[in-house]
Amino acid sequence: MALHQLHRSIRAPSLAALAALESALSSFRISPQRAIPSGRRNASHQAQGRANGPKDGAGKRLGAKKTDGMYVVPGNILYKQRGTGRDHTIHAGVPGYVKYYTDPALHKKRKYIGVVFERGNTLPQPPNAVRRRKLGMLAYQMPLTTVQRETGDLANADLSASSDDAAIPPPVLQEQPQEARKTKTIRTRRDGELVETKLTLRPGYQWRQTNWEIARTALQSKAATSAKTYKPGDRFAAWRKRSARVAKNAERRSIGRASKGKKKSQKQAA
Amino acid sequence: MASKRPITQCLRCTGHDRIHILPIRNLMTTTSEPPPPPPPTDRSSSEDAPKQQSSTLNPFLVHTPRTERKLLATQSQYPIGSRRRRAALATSSNIPFTQLPYQCFQEARKILLEDRREKIAEIEKMRERIEKAQKEGTRQGEGEGEREHRVRSMRGRVEDLKVLADINDPLVKKRFEDGLGDMNKPIYRDLANKSWRNYKRKVLLQRITQMNVIPDILPFIDPSVSTSLVFGRKKVPHGEIVESTLSERAPSMELQCFDKGERLVTIAVVNPDVPNVEKDGFAYRCHFLASNVRISPTETGVDAATLNDESQVIIPWMAPYVQKGLQYQRHAIFILEQPQYSSSTEPPTPLDLVEIKKQARYTNRDGFKLRSFADRYRLKPVGVDLFRALWDEGTVGVMERLGVSGGDVEFKRKRVEPLPYKRLKGERFR
Structure with missing residues (x-):
């Protein structure tokens, strides 16, 4: 465009043409017409160091781990992916077959992963239909609890039953509930009396009484039961106690002063 | 009482006690109504009057610590309402709300x-x-x-x-x-409906959709009747877990409809989470079914225990029970409106219970399908409520009293065989 204007200007020079010529030639000028701007431009991007380098790290092996139709069991990883700040890996919650599907009712573009119980089943399920669910549980006869066992023993307390030990099958550890497996009772003879102490398995494989049992023993001890109960507002008791304390302190102070004085004198003497 | 004396609000703000002394501009109104009568100059209500103190103290009006103590000592009565309210009542006149002397x-x-x-x-x-x-x-x-x-x-x-x-x-x-609205009037019904839809209905919808009551028992519901559930004396919020001993007796319900007229409804309590080990799935169980229950905006209370056995109850109440180890079981209460064959002015036609009771699929608790029942009798779901049950200490006793065996059964997870390459070394060759 500048050349075109230049060509025209030869024939009919005008102010506009001269200005155009000036602007066209300005790019060929060596010495700048204007002074260099005094302001300095700082870098907006880190140019050195680690900033621009490491873009070729090792792959993180994300993506699908199971394809459509594969049989999975609970815990199997179906798809590895990263979320914001955490891992959004998808895993199976039920045994079944993997299905990749879209659900326009939930989202237009997103793809979903699901597990169906039967090979022929499809996803998503119809919105108003009964959900397909599996129980995934089995019924077991509950073992007798310790309370029931004890009461059972009491019921046939006559010694004929307990003496015939061979008739009673030994308790199988597996049949006992978890709670019973973690407790054991030791019998000790104290003052000719049989004392039962229940020990519980505490963390760190230590068998000891539970804290509340220790506390109960302390609360039921002779010292605890013989202590007078505190009555708020009992001024007479408070006065007696205070006067006893004052008297005791006075006595102690007098003794202490005497002993201190002695010591001092001994030191000086030494 | 406060309604009669709303002027107290204003008095409290200004903090002066001159309403009796200053002339009130009670004629400064341009309304065509007659001017309000002058405030009664009855100062006997004020506790400052010596006459009052000598005789009896009004528990609504005493407002100084001394008179409060005196009230307690002499009349063994406690003051009623806050001290601020009592003071306001005692020191203001009793002008009806509509006649308040403010021009604006x-x-x-x-x-x-x-x-x-x-x-x-x-x-x-x-x-x-x-x-x-x-x-x-x-x-x-x-x-x-x-x-x-x-x-x-x-x-x-x-x-x-x-x-x-x-x-x-x-x-x-x-x-x-104040809860004094007459539900026969459209305005109070409308206000009640709005307040229900504002919060409680949203909570209910959230519970029944998040806990999947809706696709599992019935395909769709648009609740228009507000429901509240009471076991014994305990109000149960929507979706709450109820103790087995508490739910042993049939609940009572409050069914509030917001459009005029009487209607007959069917009430069904269905549990969709009954375990079926053979099928490795779940089955339905009906805990209660009653038809021809009459409700209207003013008749709201329904006690499941006192309904008529012949003309209303199809399946009587059975206490919910959940065996040990199982997940919570949802017990959904559906209110289904029965069709009105005749015009709306005539009383609605009840369902024929004799015919229903002949059909085994609607009288058996186990395998009861509410979808089928609602379709067969053209019932429209209008209300829903939900409570959950879980195994607890009382369950064994509840099952014993019901005569149901299986109180000593515990459910445990079934082992899922791991994939072949995940098996332990020896396991593959067994």
Whole structure:
């Protein structure tokens, strides 16, 4: 465009043409017409160091781990992916077959992963239909609890039953509930009396009484039961106690002063 | 009592006690209503009067610590209401709310009254038009269906206008908030409906959708009847877990509908989570089924224990129980409106219970399908409530009393065989 204007200007020079010529030639000028701007431009991007380098790290092996139709069991990883700040890996919650599907009712573009119980089943399920669910549980006869066992023993307390030990099958550890497996009772003879102490398995494989049992023993001890109960507002008791304390302190102070004085004198003497 | 003395609010702010002394500008109103009567100069209500102190103290009015103590000592009564309220009551006059001597207030009332008159006139006009439409029959080029639609929309407009006429009345609002609203009147029904939809219905919908009651028992519901559930004396919020001993006795319910007229409903309590080990799935169990229960905006209480065994109850109440180890079981209570075969003015036709009771699939608890029942008798779900049950210490006793075996059964997870390459070394070759 500048050349075109230049060509025209030869024939009919005008102010506009001269200005155009000036602007066209300005790019060929060596010495700048204007002074260099005094302001300095700082870098907006880190140019050195680690900033621009490491873009070729090792792959993180994300993506699908199971394809459509594969049989999975609970815990199997179906798809590895990263979320914001955490891992959004998808895993199976039920045994079944993997299905990749879209659900326009939930989202237009997103793809979903699901597990169906039967090979022929499809996803998503119809919105108003009964959900397909599996129980995934089995019924077991509950073992007798310790309370029931004890009461059972009491019921046939006559010694004929307990003496015939061979008739009673030994308790199988597996049949006992978890709670019973973690407790054991030791019998000790104290003052000719049989004392039962229940020990519980505490963390760190230590068998000891539970804290509340220790506390109960302390609360039921002779010292605890013989202590007078505190009555708020009992001024007479408070006065007696205070006067006893004052008297005791006075006595102690007098003794202490005497002993201190002695010591001092001994030191000086030494 | 506070309603009679709203002026106290104002007095409290200004903090002066001159209402009896200063002349009130009670004639400064441009309304056509008669000017309010002068405030009663009855100062005997004030506790400052020596006469009062000598005789009896009013527990509504005492407001100094000394008189409060005296009230307790002499009359062994506690003061009623806050001290601030009592003080306000004791030191203000008893002017009716509508006659409060404030010019702006009276002007505003005037506008509201004018609006109400307009609405009532419009109602009258609409009624005339409805009557005319019914008398004259179809217009030219109008079908019978179109005429019916026209009449229906006019009736709807009348109902709207009835609400709009009273919606701005502060006294109506107060009466509703005090729980004194008459549910026979459209305005109170409308206010109650709005307050229900504002919060409780949203919570209910969230519970029944998040806990999948809706696709599991019935395909769809748009609740229009508010429900609340009471076991014994305990109110159970929607979806709460209820103790097995508490739910042993049949609950009572509050079913509040918000549109006028009586209707018959069917109440069904269905548990969709009954374990079926053979099928490795779940089955339905009906814990309660009763039909022909009459409800209206004013008749709301339904006690499942006292319904008529012959004309209403199809399946009597059975206590919910959940065996140990199982997940919680949802017990959904559905309120289904029975079809009104006759016109809305006549009482609705009840369902034929003799016929229903002959059918094994609707009288057996196990495998009861509410979808099928609702389809068969053209029932429309209008209300829903939900509570959950879980194994607890009382469950064994509940099952014993019910005569159901299996109280000593515990459910445990079934082992899922791991994939072959995940198996332990020896396991593969066994």
